[in-house]
Amino acid sequence: MKMMKSDRAGGLRRALCGVAVAVLAGPAMAQPRPGPLAMETHALRGGAYWISGGRSNDGFVVGPQGVVVLDAGISAAEAKMEQAEIAKVTSKPVSAIVVTHADPDHVLGLLYYPTSTPVFMQENARSEVVAAANDPAAPPAYKALYAQLVERLPRDTVGRELVTTLGGVRVVLRHYGPAHTAGDLVMYLPDLKIVYGGDLLVNYTQFPVIHLAGSSLGWEDSMKAILALDADTYIPGHGPILSKAELASRLRDEQTRREQIKAMVVQGKTLAEIEQALPDKTEDPMFITYTEGVYAELTRGFPPPNPPWNNIVKRPHG
Numbered sequence: 001m002k003m004m005k006s007d008r009a010g011g012l013r014r015a016l017c018g019v020a021v022a023v024l025a026g027p028a029m030a031q032p033r034p035g036p037l038a039m040e041t042h043a044l045r046g047g048a049y050w051i052s053g054g055r056s057n058d059g060f061v062v063g064p065q066g067v068v069v070l071d072a073g074i075s076a077a078e079a080k081m082e083q084a085e086i087a088k089v090t091s092k093p094v095s096a097i098v099v100t101h102a103d104p105d106h107v108l109g110l111l112y113y114p115t116s117t118p119v120f121m122q123e124n125a126r127s128e129v130v131a132a133a134n135d136p137a138a139p140p141a142y143k144a145l146y147a148q149l150v151e152r153l154p155r156d157t158v159g160r161e162l163v164t165t166l167g168g169v170r171v172v173l174r175h176y177g178p179a180h181t182a183g184d185l186v187m188y189l190p191d192l193k194i195v196y197g198g199d200l201l202v203n204y205t206q207f208p209v210i211h212l213a214g215s216s217l218g219w220e221d222s223m224k225a226i227l228a229l230d231a232d233t234y235i236p237g238h239g240p241i242l243s244k245a246e247l248a249s250r251l252r253d254e255q256t257r258r259e260q261i262k263a264m265v266v267q268g269k270t271l272a273e274i275e276q277a278l279p280d281k282t283e284d285p286m287f288i289t290y291t292e293g294v295y296a297e298l299t300r301g302f303p304p305p306n307p308p309w310n311n312i313v314k315r316p317h318g
Ligand SMILES: [Zn+2]
Pocket: 056, 103, 105, 106, 199, 237, 238
């Protein structure tokens, strides 16, 4: 999905819709995951768990009063399996669901949770769901699911940070600026030194996955901030869990590659020339490549150098 033609003026809406189109229309999304889903729950510490085996990693934390769920999966099947995994560990009720971003594999399963369960998400993620629901280019089936989801979204969203207690668990929800998407939200458990990073952290491609409304510079800033947290266990949205050293190594690799791309852009090289010189064999075919994303950022001048990032993409709640 190439969406390089977005100009700066009026680019916001296109950028937001571009996220939805890139996510919804990609070949990987159209194909079922091979084989049946086989979720597996992995204990971390202090009541915190992560679940592998779905389209994306999920997580949950069992607190004194209830369970905090991290991401909801892509479908009814995934949401039900997630609930079954939680039920193997505890009979406590779900106190809240935290959503790391608006991509379907993390958010559409929300439709299969009771409407009484509070949902926490970043304000730009909410806007991205609304944009996807209204995007004429979105495949009808997904557009309809996003439209249903709009009814399910919280009116109150997280801006920069929310420090609170959910189910008796002390959680810090932070948004560091557009990175993977415009509305990434990290859940940090300070008492357990655990970070659930959603797709800010992916551990299956060589370089991060950056949507058009995201930002590689924002991703670097997010990584630096996450590395500075008092934590030692990082749960990515996809792939195995990461140590702090592995996270730091991924950041260094990304910074090196971004500088290489930037140098070639300054030399006036085309995207094709850059891709040929700097191949990325591990890219996800569902999204624009890392190289395409950085090239677009550098040549469009987006995002601008001065934060706050979220004002760039902030839209009224629909
Ligand atoms: Zn994902």
